[in-house]
Amino acid sequence: xxxKSKIDKQARFYESVNRNFDRAAALTTIPKGLxxxxxxxxxxxxxxxxxxxxxxxxxIEAYRxxxxxxxxxxxxxxxxxxxxxQDEIMALAALMTYKCxxxxxxxxxxxxxxxxxxxxxxxxxxxxxxxxxxxELIRKGFIGPGVDVPAPDYxxxxxxxxxxxxxxxxxxxxxxxxxxxxxxKPVAQHGIRGRTEATGRGVYYxxxxxxxxxxxxxxxxxxxxxxxxxxxIQGLGNVGSYTGLICQNEGDAIIVxxxxxxxxxxxxxxIDIDKLLKFRKDRGSILGxxxxxxxxxxxxxxxINCDVLIPAALESQIYVGNAKQVKAKVIAEAANGPxxxxxxxxxxxxxxxxxxxxxxxxxxxxxxxxxxxxxxSHQRFGRIEKRYRKDIYSGILDQIEEHTGNTVxxxxxxxxxxxxxxxxxxxxxxxxTMSTAYNEIREIWKRKKNVxxxxxxxxxxxxxxxxxxxxRMGVFP
Ligand code: NAD
Numbered sequence: 332x333x334x335k336s337k338i339d340k341q342a343r344f345y346e347s348v349n350r351n352f353d354r355a356a357a358l359t360t361i362p363k364g365l366x367x368x369x370x371x372x373x374x375x376x377x378x379x380x381x382x383x384x385x386x387x388x389x390x391i392e393a394y395r396x397x398x399x400x401x402x403x404x405x406x407x408x409x410x411x412x413x414x415x416x417q418d419e420i421m422a423l424a425a426l427m428t429y430k431c432x433x434x435x436x437x438x439x440x441x442x443x444x445x446x447x448x449x450x451x452x453x454x455x456x457x458x459x460x461x462x463x464x465x466x467e468l469i470r471k472g473f474i475g476p477g478v479d480v481p482a483p484d485y486x487x488x489x490x491x492x493x494x495x496x497x498x499x500x501x502x503x504x505x506x507x508x509x510x511x512x513x514x515x516k517p518v519a520q521h522g523i524r525g526r527t528e529a530t531g532r533g534v535y536y537x538x539x540x541x542x543x544x545x546x547x548x549x550x551x552x553x554x555x556x557x558x559x560x561x562x563x564i565q566g567l568g569n570v571g572s573y574t575g576l577i578c579q580n581e582g583d584a585i586i587v588x589x590x591x592x593x594x595x596x597x598x599x600x601x602i603d604i605d606k607l608l609k610f611r612k613d614r615g616s617i618l619g620x621x622x623x624x625x626x627x628x629x630x631x632x633x634x635i636n637c638d639v640l641i642p643a644a645l646e647s648q649i650y651v652g653n654a655k656q657v658k659a660k661v662i663a664e665a666a667n668g669p670x671x672x673x674x675x676x677x678x679x680x681x682x683x684x685x686x687x688x689x690x691x692x693x694x695x696x697x698x699x700x701x702x703x704x705x706x707x708s709h710q711r712f713g714r715i716e717k718r719y720r721k722d723i724y725s726g727i728l729d730q731i732e733e734h735t736g737n738t739v740x741x742x743x744x745x746x747x748x749x750x751x752x753x754x755x756x757x758x759x760x761x762x763x764t765m766s767t768a769y770n771e772i773r774e775i776w777k778r779k780k781n782v783x784x785x786x787x788x789x790x791x792x793x794x795x796x797x798x799x800x801x802x803r804m805g806v807f808p
Pocket of ligand 1: 568
């Protein structure tokens with residue numbers, strides 16, 4: 332690694348996001364001062380709190396950043412990692428603002444981070460830290476259904492969200508809308524079906540939309556459609572595993588490489604992701620999975636021959652030092668910020684298309700929004716109308732049979748008269764959201780002068796929407 336590329340890898344993530352912001356902002360007519368207001372983080376809460384672990388005092392470093400208050404509540408995940416720092420959380424909070432605007436989720440962006448390594452802590456220790464962190468957020472008014480609503484991110488999941496909810500309700504006893512203070516909760520604890528898979532499913536819907544445009548594929552030298560496309564995934568956590576499973580099982584894509592912290596496995600004929608996940612659960616590693624070759628160098632996944640690279644682990648994974656090794660024609664940024672701004676310049680010259688993070692991984696926040704709506708309406712989607720619709724559709728089929736003399740098979744009748752369940756509504760709402768948002772971005776990319784790539788187009792779309800909010804609402808006082 333050269334000195335320059337090393338600096339680029341360590342480059343400040345927030346600066347990288349802002350560089351992309353500036354590139355797009357220059358192509359808008361938004362007033363300069365307003366652009367500055369949209370760009371900056373509105374509130375940054377840096378905290379240190381003590382926990383007692385094994386009889387010892389331990390000081391925990393943690394953050395919550397609310398990037399934009401133009402719409403409330405603010406929204407964004409909580410990350411647990413030993414790498415957490417203020418710059419990273421500010422960058423992630425900013426990305427949340429733009430992401431919400433792109434998929435028309437009416438929230439400002441936020442992000443939280445706790446500097447701990449979850450693997451080195453026991454479950455009770457993690458619970459203690461989570462509850463204390465939540466208490467700090469409550470004390471400073473940094474959490475609440477109409478204020479700021481966290482969700483899972485790297486290193487956290489539904490278990491942590493349940494602890495956050497319980498802590499919030501302990502201090503806000505009787506608050507009827509309390510469960511909307513956090514999303515990504517277990518289904519039995521006010522969560523919503525389809526949230527766990529949502530980011531990966533959104534990546535699939537977004538890629539399917541991207542590959543559906545014949546003209547775009549022609550100029551990339553690719554055939555339309557996701558079926559048969561070869562993918563390499565970095566990170567087999569929440570986002571990476573569901574992306575792989577759904578692309579493989581519903582999209583007929585072929586996963587030819589998977590990279591995890593222990594190394595990379597490669598098979599040009601395809602790796603069954605269901606079986607690989609089970610293998611890793613049993614053995615604690617993907618290495619040695621039958622039929623695959625092991626690549627030991629941590630960055631080997633980048634140079635595997637494939638159609639799409641899907642980084643789904645952490646930021647700054649593709650940087651100046653390794654960007655030239657990319658063989659894929661497309662990078663789908665399932666993780667936040669996996670390509671540095673400097674590396675993107677190289678990739679653009681190489682003709683690599685990037686489907687940007689702030690669009691492609693927006694499925695999580697979209698379904699989080701559905702969960703928040705569910706919590707505020709105090710009912711499961713589909714519960715009230717499912718039976719009613721089933722009866723109406725049955726009646727229509729009866730009439731068709733009577734008037735045509737034909738009979739609809741039992742299987743078709745069951746399918747046609749099935750009223751929608753919560754999971755059906757969530758998936759269809761997500762599919763519609765990802766499809767509409769892609770076409771909005773693509774329209775800007777194709778029609779607007781000087782917009783050369785999808786990331787710039789996504790930024791232009793987000794900035795115009797946020798600026799419109801400020802302009803229409805006015806500025807207080
Ligand atoms: P996760 O903790 O569930 O999984 C991350 C996985 O990446 C882990 O299995 C980890 O071992 C692996 N990993 C870490 N470093 C690696 C490396 N150098 N090489 C290969 N694998 C590595 O986290 P997640 O929730 O899946 O989040 C992943 C990314 O997606 C993050 O950038 C996050 O901000 C972003 N994201 C997550 C969500 C969500 O709903 N969880 C939504 C949008 C974006």
